[in-house]
Amino acid sequence: xxxxxxxGDGYLGWPTATxxxxxxxxxxxxDNYYRRLIAEATDSAPLFETPLLSERCRLxxxxxxxxxxxxxxxxxxxxxxFSVFEEFKPETIVHYAEQPSAPYxxxxxxxxxxxxxxxxxxxxxxxxxxxxYTPDAHLIKLGTMGEYGTPDxxxxxxxxxxxxxxxxxxxxxxxAAGSLYxxxxxxxxxxxxxxxxxxxxxxxxxxxxxxxxxxxxxxxMPDNLYPNFHYDDIFGTVVNRFLVQAVAGIPLxxxxxxxxxxxxLNLKDTLQCVELAAQNPSQPGELRIFNQLTETFTVNExxxxxxxxxxxxxxxxxxxxITNPRKEKEEHYYNPAYSGLMxxxxxxxxxxxxxxxxxxTQILKHKSRISNDRVMPRVSWS
Amino acid sequence: xxxxxxxGDGYLGWPTATxxxxxxxxxxxxDNYYRRLIAEATDSAPLFETPLLSERCRLxxxxxxxxxxxxxxxxxxxxxxFSVFEEFKPETIVHYAEQPSAPYxxxxxxxxxxxxxxxxxxxxxxxxxxxxYTPDAHLIKLGTMGEYGTPDxxxxxxxxxxxxxxxxxxxxxxxAAGSLYxxxxxxxxxxxxxxxxxxxxxxxxxxxxxxxxxxxxxxxMPDNLYPNFHYDDIFGTVVNRFLVQAVAGIPLxxxxxxxxxxxxLNLKDTLQCVELAAQNPSQPGELRIFNQLTETFTVNExxxxxxxxxxxxxxxxxxxxITNPRKEKEEHYYNPAYSGLMxxxxxxxxxxxxxxxxxxTQILKHKSRISNDRVMPRVSWS
Numbered sequence: 009x010x011x012x013x014x015x016g017d018g019y020l021g022w023p024t025a026t027x028x029x030x031x032x033x034x035x036x037x038x039d040n041y042y043r044r045l046i047a048e049a050t051d052s053a054p055l056f057e058t059p060l061l062s063e064r065c066r067l068x069x070x071x072x073x074x075x076x077x078x079x080x081x082x083x084x085x086x087x088x089x090f091s092v093f094e095e096f097k098p099e100t101i102v103h104y105a106e107q108p109s110a111p112y113x114x115x116x117x118x119x120x121x122x123x124x125x126x127x128x129x130x131x132x133x134x135x136x137x138x139x140x141y142t143p144d145a146h147l148i149k150l151g152t153m154g155e156y157g158t159p160d161x162x163x164x165x166x167x168x169x170x171x172x173x174x175x176x177x178x179x180x181x182x183x184a185a186g187s188l189y190x191x192x193x194x195x196x197x198x199x200x201x202x203x204x205x206x207x208x209x210x211x212x213x214x215x216x217x218x219x220x221x222x223x224x225x226x227x228x229m230p231d232n233l234y235p236n237f238h239y240d241d242i243f244g245t246v247v248n249r250f251l252v253q254a255v256a257g258i259p260l261x262x263x264x265x266x267x268x269x270x271x272x273l274n275l276k277d278t279l280q281c282v283e284l285a286a287q288n289p290s291q292p293g294e295l296r297i298f299n300q301l302t303e304t305f306t307v308n309e310x311x312x313x314x315x316x317x318x319x320x321x322x323x324x325x326x327x328x329x330i331t332n333p334r335k336e337k338e339e340h341y342y343n344p345a346y347s348g349l350m351x352x353x354x355x356x357x358x359x360x361x362x363x364x365x366x367x368x369t370q371i372l373k374h375k376s377r378i379s380n381d382r383v384m385p386r387v388s389w390s
Numbered sequence: 391x392x393x394x395x396x397x398g399d400g401y402l403g404w405p406t407a408t409x410x411x412x413x414x415x416x417x418x419x420x421d422n423y424y425r426r427l428i429a430e431a432t433d434s435a436p437l438f439e440t441p442l443l444s445e446r447c448r449l450x451x452x453x454x455x456x457x458x459x460x461x462x463x464x465x466x467x468x469x470x471x472f473s474v475f476e477e478f479k480p481e482t483i484v485h486y487a488e489q490p491s492a493p494y495x496x497x498x499x500x501x502x503x504x505x506x507x508x509x510x511x512x513x514x515x516x517x518x519x520x521x522x523y524t525p526d527a528h529l530i531k532l533g534t535m536g537e538y539g540t541p542d543x544x545x546x547x548x549x550x551x552x553x554x555x556x557x558x559x560x561x562x563x564x565x566a567a568g569s570l571y572x573x574x575x576x577x578x579x580x581x582x583x584x585x586x587x588x589x590x591x592x593x594x595x596x597x598x599x600x601x602x603x604x605x606x607x608x609x610x611m612p613d614n615l616y617p618n619f620h621y622d623d624i625f626g627t628v629v630n631r632f633l634v635q636a637v638a639g640i641p642l643x644x645x646x647x648x649x650x651x652x653x654x655l656n657l658k659d660t661l662q663c664v665e666l667a668a669q670n671p672s673q674p675g676e677l678r679i680f681n682q683l684t685e686t687f688t689v690n691e692x693x694x695x696x697x698x699x700x701x702x703x704x705x706x707x708x709x710x711x712i713t714n715p716r717k718e719k720e721e722h723y724y725n726p727a728y729s730g731l732m733x734x735x736x737x738x739x740x741x742x743x744x745x746x747x748x749x750x751t752q753i754l755k756h757k758s759r760i761s762n763d764r765v766m767p768r769v770s771w772s
Contacts, residue, residue: 086499117468117522124514125511128506128510132502132503132506140499161554162554162555168552168554168564170564171543172543172550173543175542175543176542177541177542177543179541179566180564182550182561182562184561184587185584188584191580194580195510195577198577199506201566202567202570206717341557389588
């Protein structure tokens with residue numbers, strides 16, 4: 009299968025590329041290093057440096073013997089993305105090419121504008137590239153569970169039947185996200201659904217929860233082929249950030265009451281989910297939506313699990329509630345459905361002590377690189 | 391009241407400006423002539439030329455003695471819109487500054503991209519200009535009934551309570567529009583709702599049906615102060631286009647079966663609705679939504695009414711169904727609520743024979759300017 013990975017330099021883009029390559033697919037990765045640039049601009053260096061994308065492809069070939077093709081360019085520029093589709097003719101497109109940080113999108117006008125324009129433009133151009141060059145291809149788009157927000161009713165997998173006054177119809181579940189970043193994904197979904205139903209495109213939209221982890225199924229890869237790993241308040245997801253705080257001897261910073269519940273998944277499960285979607289494409293004219301998570305936790309529960317795992321390794325960690333920089337409910341109902349990907353064959357890798365301890369061990373190797381200034385919230389919603 | 395009208399050169403923007411000015415408000419109009427430009431680019435000249443906006447302001451002062459201030463510039467450029475807000479400090483903002491044509495947005499990639507970028511950027515910049523310079527101002531945003539599409543259940547005024555499994559919450563009614571233009575308004579609504587609930591802005595979103603008419607409450611205005619009036623397939627709304635077809639002796643072009651039902655309103659009622667919204671602002675943090683229409687018709691019913699009105703004036707008109715260039719249901723359920731603006735005091739001007747005959751008389755004066763090439767569909771959805 010010819011697999012095009014948009015945003016192939018990212019935390020999930022790169023391991024997706026190596027995973028599909030290891031399975032024997034023909035892979036092309038594309039990126040413009042926008043995330044590297046804004047991470048540097050906000051003093052949010054990752055825990056360890058990762059080589060540039062072309063260099064990673066070269067190193068991966070040394071390691072595996074397999075070729076991953078690479079193009080560097082800005083997918084928000086139509087002429088560039090069109091040339092990529094025209095030349096590579098992808099059968100499957102995995103679209104990660106978005107500004108991925110909620111706090112970055114809430115930092116101020118410029119960052120909000122960049123996020124809106126980049127995320128919408130890339131999605132829009134990608135849909136048109138499909139219409140023009142690969143109308144039969146299957147787009148796997150990474151959405152986020154954050155699109156739904158925290159409604160007081162059960163969250164279905166994307167769609168809802170609504171009955172009123174004896175009549176019934178099916179709709180996209182109404183979304184209300186908690187940051188501008190998450191809101192751009194809501195807009196993506198609306199835009200995708202319009203083009204899917206109007207031009208018969210085939211799209212799977214994966215509503216993903218926060219991902220944690222460093223390891224892929226290629227356990228024996230050298231360090232310079234690992235995913236980039238952010239632990240700061242802007243680009244680091246909560247589990248990864250807490251683990252680094254535990255190693256650094258900084259209290260785990262729970263925002264507010266810590267009752268915020270979300271659905272989480274291991275990086276390995278992201279790879280499984282994307283592959284399952286690729287192997288089982290949606291129909292033409294179908295926008296298929298899966299909720300991509302394997303278990304739900306409150307922030308307090310995550311902090312406690314990490315403290316316990318750290319303790320078993322002789323690391324003493326503590327938890328400290330700080331003023332919540334975000335505007336969000338700190339205690340709320342949360343009941344998302346997530347059976348679709350399980351039914352396709354997902355075998356979850358849960359957040360066990362083993363998994364957390366393995367990550368702690370890996371982080372310990374880079375302890376000297378941890379900058380304590382990067383873990384406290386630097387962006388407020390108000 | 392200081393009233394800022396974004397898109398003040400448009401079919402609705404200009405009469406809104408003179409109406410608010412005639413009521414004694416301080417009015418500033420802003421436009422960049424984008425609609426004039428793309429109307430010329432698509433060979434869609436209006437029925438009669440209207441002077442440039444600064445000249446209309448000068449002519450209006452001669453006519454009424456009242457000053458309307460004018461700035462020409464591109465509201466998708468942050469520095470420009472910020473300077474407008476900083477200097478004028480509006481109390482009420484009326485936002486019409488969007489690419490308004492569904493067929494234009496479906497013409498091809500470039501037109502779709504222009505529509506998405508212009509409409510989203512202006513709305514986004516406007517929200518940020520409010521946050522920065524006038525956080526207590528009231529934004530009146532023109533949405534469209536087309537955001538909802540044609541669901542098989544009743545359409546409420548913007549919001550819906552959903553009950554599932556014994557739990558309940560309130561949501562934006564899920565939208566599914568029929569063109570990219572209409573979809574940009576769905577994205578606008580999502581974006582506005584995010585900034586309203588996060589920063590406490592005050593917004594009224596008017597879901598407007600297709601507007602018809604030439605006359606405002608200032609009946610005695612000279613011709614060069616009339617709203618611009620498009621009758622072509624791209625920029626002309628259906629009632630206006632049918633009236634011109636009747637005058638030109640061309641069959642009224644009903645798309646497909648003609649059972650498409652929409653909510654319509656007279657231009658005078660748009661003016662009333664916007665003024666009622668301005669006089670009764672929404673609360674901080676409230677996104678108030680009204681459905682702005684006064685009666686619903688199928689396309690066939692509209693065509694028949696126009697044929698009848700034309701007959702009473704001795705104009706013989708006929709109706710001809712043509713292949714539908716759009717992708718839409720041609721027979722469907724349609725039951726929108728629209729009591730909110732009535733409760734605020736709207737006194738509807740219905741689509742009577744009198745109203746239609748007065749318009750036919752006005753159009754007859756310009757009969758020699760009608761170009762028959764402009765009324766057949768030039769853009770297909772497929």
